[in-house]
Amino acid sequence: MDHRRALSRLTAAAPAAAAAALLALTTACTAGTVQGRPGASGLRDPYFPKAGNGGYQIEHYDLDLDYDPADRELNATAVITARAGQALSSFNLDLAGLKVESVTVQGEEARFNRTGRELTVRPAKDLKKGEVFRAEIDYRGEPRPIVDADGSKEGWITTADGAVGVGEPIGSMAWFPGNHHPSDKAAYDITLTVPKGYEAVSNGELASRTDTGGGRTQFVWHDRAPMASYLAVAAIGKFKVTTGRTPSGVALYEAVAPAEAAASAPALAKLPEIVEWGSRRFGPYPFGTAGAIVLPAESLTYALETQTKPVFSGAPDEDLLLHETAHQWFGDSVSPKSWKDMWLNEGFATYAEWLWSEDHGGTTAQQHFDAYLKGDTSVDDDAGGDWAAFPPAAPPGAEDISGMPVYVRGAMVLQRIRQEVGDEKFFALLRGWATDHEYGNASTADFTAYAERSTGRDLKKVWDVWLYGEGRPK
Known part of the structure; x- marks a missing residue:
């Protein structure tokens, strides 16, 4: 991240309200003895104690996001595959704003409740310790930024020609439900459907680009490497896209706002050399692809090391590109256990x-x-x-x-x-x-x-x- 960025403490959901909501879920359960217990609604991070959730680890996110910059409406489905670390009667996901339409767990309808930024899910049947389970959440609405105390914004940000979803430290909860703490890393498949004429860019490799009819284009992105949720990105805009490879064969994907193309060119021309240099100094480049997303100037007040494709607000210089690319080793591949690190x-x-x-x-x-x-x-x-x-x-x-x-x-x-x-x-x-x-x-x-x-x-x-x-x- 660009060191000009200053992050803030976010207000946690009121404990009394959360307890009341959980009690309502527990007392409403059907006949029979509850074998599991609720997963914790936070991981007690030193700075963001309500970030993340206890009782499970997520192994894979499959996000299907349909977005129209004209009305700023997001219609989405998140399919989460996770492993229960304890017997669970309920578990929490972090989600800010947006309306949850339905939740299923293991294919069966699940009860759910919203309290602040916590989505509490009560499966029809308790989950056993060690059980791999699949939760599907349908949700929609106009995603909003999360504003830090210093005035900087994360989450879902509208830009001059589209939008971008970014997450450090906990802004990803503004556009998809999850276990939003860096200690829970998972693989990702992210599908972005947007109006024809827009590019949609995310982490990892572009698996497919399809005209779905009705003036819409679908982009399917796959990142098999474990990723902390704050490193996920969804960028939608009228980008100029270029691809290539480094001398050692690492794929390159650069999406640049047209107005920033000329100013970005000198730094981006150094990217292959930066990746090769880092591989010599720090060990082999940890991912299958590298690149950059350059947004229209002033979209954000910082740059961010989103995995495989750092995000820049306006044209980066060589030092900034080097800094965010170095994070692919330090921060993205090797991620902090807590925000204190x-x-x-x-x-x-x-x-x-x-x-x-x-x-x-x-x-x-x-x-x-x-x-x-x-x-x-x-x-x-x-x-x-x-x-x-x-x-x-x-x-x-x-x-x-x-x-x-x-x-x-x-x-x-x-x-x-x-x-x-x-x-x-x-x-x-x-x-x-x-x-x-x-x-x-x-x-x-x-x-x-x-x-x-x-x-x-x-x-x-x-x-x-x-x-x-x-x-x-x-």
């Missing part, structure tokens, strides 16, 4: 910018590090900022998880490790971290243990001062 995304992507510059004859990572220590803006324009306002591994609140320390001081942590262990062990650590945790989730504690184990060095002073320490390190 955000520096593992942003610190690594920021360090990738420094490393790209160093490898291409520009400012070295050490020179960036020194510039921030000295506040030398002649080396780095942002060096005068408050990069030490808080420890990168302990942001004070949800509004801080995209703050400058998460990006810059996070990158400085990596440079301190490099100083301590030397280049050979450091670059082996970078590559090993990305490859050994591919498609998984990791916490800060996982990283610190891995770094010490892989380098054979005690790095406690680095963690105490740079990662968790208060005040400005020296």
